[in-house]
Each structure stands twice: as C-alpha cells, then as structure tokens.
Amino acid sequence: MLTILGLGPGAPEDLSLGALKCLKESNRVILRTAVHPTVSFLSEEGVSFTSCDDIYEAKADFEAVYDAITARVLDAVGEGDAVYAVPGHPMFGEATVKAIIDVCEKEGIAHRVLAGISFVDSVAAALGIDVVDGMSIIDAYTIHADLPDPRKACLITQIHNRHTASEVKLALSRLYDENLTVTYVIGAGTKEERTLALPLYEIDRAHDVNHLTTLYIPADPDNKRIFRALTDVMDTLLGPDGCPWDKSQTHESLRRYLLEETYEAIDAIDRDDADNLAEELGDILFEVVFQAALAKKEGLFDIGDVLEGVTSKMISRHPHVFGDFKADTPDAVSDAWEKIKQKEKKTKSVNEEMHAIPKSFTALMTADKLQSKAGRVGFDWDDPMPALEKVREETEEAAEAIASKDPKAIADELGDVLFAAVNVIRLCGLSPELVLKAGNEKFLRRFDLMAETAGEQGKKLEELSLDEMEAIWEKVKHRADFT
Numbered sequence: 001m002l003t004i005l006g007l008g009p010g011a012p013e014d015l016s017l018g019a020l021k022c023l024k025e026s027n028r029v030i031l032r033t034a035v036h037p038t039v040s041f042l043s044e045e046g047v048s049f050t051s052c053d054d055i056y057e058a059k060a061d062f063e064a065v066y067d068a069i070t071a072r073v074l075d076a077v078g079e080g081d082a083v084y085a086v087p088g089h090p091m092f093g094e095a096t097v098k099a100i101i102d103v104c105e106k107e108g109i110a111h112r113v114l115a116g117i118s119f120v121d122s123v124a125a126a127l128g129i130d131v132v133d134g135m136s137i138i139d140a141y142t143i144h145a146d147l148p149d150p151r152k153a154c155l156i157t158q159i160h161n162r163h164t165a166s167e168v169k170l171a172l173s174r175l176y177d178e179n180l181t182v183t184y185v186i187g188a189g190t191k192e193e194r195t196l197a198l199p200l201y202e203i204d205r206a207h208d209v210n211h212l213t214t215l216y217i218p219a220d221p222d223n224k225r226i227f228r229a230l231t232d233v234m235d236t237l238l239g240p241d242g243c244p245w246d247k248s249q250t251h252e253s254l255r256r257y258l259l260e261e262t263y264e265a266i267d268a269i270d271r272d273d274a275d276n277l278a279e280e281l282g283d284i285l286f287e288v289v290f291q292a293a294l295a296k297k298e299g300l301f302d303i304g305d306v307l308e309g310v311t312s313k314m315i316s317r318h319p320h321v322f323g324d325f326k327a328d329t330p331d332a333v334s335d336a337w338e339k340i341k342q343k344e345k346k347t348k349s350v351n352e353e354m355h356a357i358p359k360s361f362t363a364l365m366t367a368d369k370l371q372s373k374a375g376r377v378g379f380d381w382d383d384p385m386p387a388l389e390k391v392r393e394e395t396e397e398a399a400e401a402i403a404s405k406d407p408k409a410i411a412d413e414l415g416d417v418l419f420a421a422v423n424v425i426r427l428c429g430l431s432p433e434l435v436l437k438a439g440n441e442k443f444l445r446r447f448d449l450m451a452e453t454a455g456e457q458g459k460k461l462e463e464l465s466l467d468e469m470e471a472i473w474e475k476v477k478h479r480a481d482f483t
Helices: 017-025 038-044 053-058 062-078 095-107 119-127 162-172 227-237 255-270 274-297 303-316 330-345 350-355 363-375 384-404 407-427 432-456 466-477
Strands: 002-006 029-031 082-086 111-114 135-139 153-157 181-186 194-199 213-217
Touching: 002 017, 002 095, 017 082, 017 111, 029 062, 053 062, 062 082, 062 095, 082 095, 095 111, 119 153, 119 181, 119 213, 162 213, 227 274, 255 274, 255 432, 274 303, 303 330, 350 363, 363 407, 363 432, 384 407, 407 432, 432 466
Parallel strands: 002 082, 002 111, 029 082, 135 153
Antiparallel strands: 153 213, 181 194, 181 213
16 A cells, blocks of 8 residues: 655644654655655654655656656555655645556555645745635746746746746746736745745845745736737627627628738738737737637637637647658648648548639639649649740730730630749749739839939929830839849
C-alpha cells in the first residue's frame, strides 16, 4: 500500500493527526523535499525519512526529476508499505503525485491519499480572500503554455527564485498591464508569513522570494486582451440596450464590411505597417464575431462552433504535425492538404472541386483556382515560359477579333488573354490578384510623377498632347527616386 499525504503549508500545527500517525508508523517514508518547515518537527517526533532533494540536484530538467521521483517511490512500494509526503495538499500543484497515481492505477498498485492543508488555504487566509469567488491556480513552470483568465483572480505557485519570477513576468506581460498591483505571499501558514504588494513589472526584482512563495494576481474584469472581452462587447451591442444599427444588420448586409476590412488588412501588409495591420486584423476578427453572433440569434451556430471547427480542421489538415504522416517539403504538405480537403468537402473529382469554387471570388482569383485544380490532374505546364507563349498566341487572336469588330469575339478573345496571363503569373508562384494590385499602384505612382513633372514645367496634364505625355511618362519610368 502506498500512502500519499500532505505535510501542510509549513506550520507543524497544520499537519493533520492522521498524517502524523501514518508517518510515525511507517518504516519507508519518502519526502519530495526536505526543504520544508515541518520537516524539523518530523525529526523531533522521531520520523525516519529519505528525501528526493538529491534528484533535483542531479537532473537537468523537471520532467527528468519527476520521472526519477516516481521511480524511487514505486521501488519503495515494491519492498512493502510506503509513504510519500509532499508539501501542502497532495492534490494541489503536485506533478509527481499525479504521475505516481497514474502508474499505480495502470499497474494495480494499492494507494490512498491523505489530505493536508494546502497552500491555497493559507494564502487565502493571508490575503483575506474567498476562493469561491473564482480563481485559477497555475504552476510557474507551465505559465507560458497555461496563461490565466485575467478576469479571475490567480495564484501562481513554484516561484522559487528571481529567474522563475522573471519568466512569470514575461508570460504575464502578454495579458496584464505592467503596473497592475500584485502580491507575493511568502511563507504562508508559517510564523514567517508575510505579504509584499508591488507592481507586476517589479516581481523579478524582489530579493526575498523562496520555495514558499506564491504570487497573487487580482481579477482584472476590464482586461481587453482576451477573446471573451470581444464577444462580451458583441453581446452588449446586440442586447436589449445595444446599438440600433448593429441590431438591424444581417449576414448579407455585413458582406461588404468583411470584404473591405480584408482588403484594408492586405493594404497594411503591403505597406509593412504593423500598427495598422494589428488594427485591421482586429476589424476582421470583429466581423467574424459579428457574423457568429447573428447566427447564434438565429439558432444556427455560435462562435464556439466556429472555433471548434477551425481548430479541428487545422489539426486534421496537418497530420505531419499532429499525426504520424510524413511530409518533409512544402509541396508534400500541399498535396496532403488538397487530398484531406477533398475528403472533407466530399468532392469526388476535380470537376466537382472547380464547381465548388465560391462565386464571390473575383474573376482573377477564380481563374487562379481553376488552373491550380486543373494542374492537379496534369493539365498544366511545368514552366511559365510556354504559358507566356500562349499569351502571345491569345493576343494575336484578340487582334484578329478586334479587327473583325465582332463584340462577342472580342470579349471571348480578350477573356482568353486575361486567363492565359493569369496562368503565367500562377506558374511564377505569384498571386494574380496581388500582382494586378501592385501594377495598379505602380501606375498610380507613375501618373502622380507625370503630373508633378508637368507642373514643374508650368503645365497641367490636360494641356499636354498625347505625345508630350508619353515623353514625360518615359522619363518618370526611369527616375532614380521612383519605386
């Protein structure tokens, strides 16, 4: 039988009578650490024990430490009844206890847990707070992957030293204002118990943090750096006392805004404007939340369905990351992506995929998609040069159509010219939509320079002949300051 028990937060009087009796009666007592105020009391009471402090000193990382402690405890159980004692309550923030229990249940080893007063009890008493109001408890060593909900109070344990405090500060700065007042509770439940209030940015400057230190972060109900804050705003806007304009919108009426915000984000990317990009991405996110909120009112789906769907999709479409599929190159990843997508969409052929291309795509985007899908069955060039020759061929046919003055023929042949040009751009690994966008912007810049040059000559463009404008155009094309 393995007994796992808690030694309490530190004061001997917080050790339960049952735990003390068990410790005295056992011949095999293993302490996770002897660096605990109650340990000297155990020695005075005649309790014989060994600790795992040597493991902490010998191993390079905590995973290896936990594995070694688990092995030591289970080896002891193999020799007979044993006790494994940890600080506080065994089920509060004790990774080794969880690991040991998992092995015991898997291998059928008899075990029991004797509760102890946890550090949470003592910290709550020291701060005068009620944990029932809502609180998260996080290990400092997992803080980067397990950030708290800032709208609830939080206790962060295992802040043993200033280095750990620095890592915690770095992680929390992603969520909280650096001036937020937080509180260190040091030695909770012991005679040396004390609290230290300080701004978040100073938590790694305190010299008296030790193995009995817990950081308390108060609830920050106005925190706007979490997704829930945005959905709460949306609920308010659509609520009884919300915005009349927002409440009058439909999925259809919001289409234009989703498109506009997307183009504005692309523009920010093209201008390499990080601040504006952050703003525009926020606008896109708001449009997503808005659409999901409307769908929720209609009983169709909610934002949780959206998040679950896209998360599941990303996992299923990356089996080379989340599964055992091998894809070592971008091309292999793209091939796998298309096959998985085809399975998800339940399309049985490339033709079906072509017909499934959204009708709201621009003509350039649709042409790009059609050609890419055709390429998957081998109907494609391997090189852009033959495709460029096709553009020349289509241009000649367009010239013949223009000469014929047949409107239908002209439209058909010019459509072929554009379609062939898209193919060249695609085969060069570029986006036709963005290439044309850049071309539009280049034309606008050159036209501005042309007007500026004409102004330097004391003239307006409207006053110049076509030949004069052509001459200026050729000059501005080669200006050193033109980009």
